[in-house]
Amino acid sequence: MSVKRKIITATAIGALASVTTGPAFAQEAITIASWGGAYQEAQRKAWFDIVEEELGIEVLEDTTSGAADVRVQVASGSPTWDLVQQGNYTCALLEKEGNVEPLSPEVLAVPGIPDSMKGDGWIGNLVYGAVLAYSDEAYPDEKPDSWVDFWDTETFPGPRSLRRSPVYNLEAALLADGVPVDELYPLDVDRALDKLREIKDDVMVWWSSGAQSAQILQDREVDMAMVWNGRAQSIADEGAPVSITFDEQVVLSDCWIIPKGAKNKDLAMKAIEVMSRPEVQARIALFINYGPANLDAFDTGVIPEDVAMGLPSHPDNAAKGFVLDAKYWAENLDRLTQEFDFFIQE
Structure with missing residues (x-):
């Protein structure tokens, strides 16, 4: 053939x-x-x-x-x-x-x-969590375990990091200001932003990726951060002196x-x-x-x-x-992202 x-x-x-x-x-x-x-x-x-x-x-x-x-x-x-x-x-x-x-x-x-x-x-x-992670070297004795502690720069001094987004941050700020978990939603945005202004000067990095959030903890650019639990756990497993707490975690x-x-x-x-x-x-x-x-x-x-x-x-x-209220954020994400960007630039 x-x-x-x-x-x-x-x-x-x-x-x-x-x-x-x-x-x-x-x-x-x-x-x-x-x-x-x-x-x-x-x-x-x-x-x-x-x-x-x-x-x-x-x-x-x-x-x-x-x-x-x-x-x-x-x-x-x-x-x-x-x-x-x-x-x-x-x-x-x-x-x-x-x-x-x-x-x-x-x-x-x-x-x-x-x-x-x-x-x-x-x-x-x-499921993953937005959690409070911290350096064991920065806090060898008393450990932060709440968003109130994150805002307490006298007891827990040192540079902080938060995500460059209103999501998670507004919730954490309201918890730090004494709002009960079951009364978070709908979010009191003005109150949350006022609370965030209290620590804005201590937030050295507004991270934009999970990899960045882990790296700045690992490199000791910051002593405390809100991060995704898996990111912090991965550097801890590699030997970084970093711990997390699930107390007041945002369940995602x-x-x-x-x-x-x-x-x-x-x-x-x-x-x-x-x-x-x-x-x-x-x-x-x-x-x-x-x-x-x-x-x-x-x-x-x-x-x-x-x-x-x-x-x-x-x-x-x-x-x-x-648990993060997905429906709330679906309704309000665009508006609050714009408002949060203005806050960052103040």
């Missing part, structure tokens, strides 16, 4: 295969976009492999950098992503904008995930959404249901220092006790903090 004929024959066979099997394969795969890196590698081991095995489908992967990506996908009219990971107030915002598919009753009925970590079109999949969750118009939304819905089950949720803590959003995961025996006690969503730690 000539080379030319071989090519024609191969092409014909390929075309026939695409006709006979193409639609089936298209229905047997979903594309999940997450944050990439070590976290997405952990998701693959903890969750995606389980989805593939149980549903008999292939999970393809991509990465996202935030809500703008989802808006572009939906605006195209033909999203290539079937399932996307976002932060909880971003999920609530995308739902408000009409950019997500409503979740099925079966998904929303999965027991163990608090109502504060789900909406009509999103559901929490892991990332979540799943299905972009509006996703072609494989039914399969994506089934994947969410599998990944939301307690015994599957629990697996994430085996591969990275984040907690399951499904609190029943702590009763499965999958997570070793010493690991569980260091997770922000462990019942003992979660009880020390409060």
Whole structure:
């Protein structure tokens, strides 16, 4: 057979295969976009492999950098992503904008995930905390363990750091000013900004990334900071003399959404249901220092006790903090971000 004929024959066979099997394969795969890196590698081991095995489908992967990506996908009219990971107030915002598919009753009925970590079109999949972290070298004796202590520059002198965002900061300021946790929302913004002005001169760095927040602690540019627990724990595990407290932590969750118009939304819905089950949720803590959003995961025996006690969503730690009000921030993020930027520039 000539080379030319071989090519024609191969092409014909390929075309026939695409006709006979193409639609089936298209229905047997979903594309999940997450944050990439070590976290997405952990998701693959903890969750995606389980989805593939149980549903008999292939999970393809991509990465996202935030809500703008989802808006572009939906605006195209033909999203290539079937399932996307976002932060909880971003999920609530995308739902408000009409950019997500409503979740099925079966998904929303999965027991163990608090109502504060789900909406009509999103559901929490892991938990992390915005916590107070500090240098053990700066505070060898008495340790700060509240936002009142963060504001107490006499007892705990030294440079501080906060995130360059109103989110978390307004809540922490109100707690430092004596507002009870159950009376935080809706936030008294003027009161919070007034409280922030008290320590503004002591905030040496307004960090803009998790990596930056960890680095300035590790390098002793600051002695105390509000950071994501996983970031502080990672440098502590590497030997940095840094500790955290879960007291008054802001309990945060990332979540799943299905972009509006996703072609494989039914399969994506089934994947969410599998990944939301307690015994599957629990697996994430085996591969990275984040907690399951499904609190029943702590009763499965999958997570070793010493690991569980260091997770922000462990019942003992979660009880020390409060869950960020995603719906409040979905309604007010743009306005308060602008107001906070003006505050930074005062």
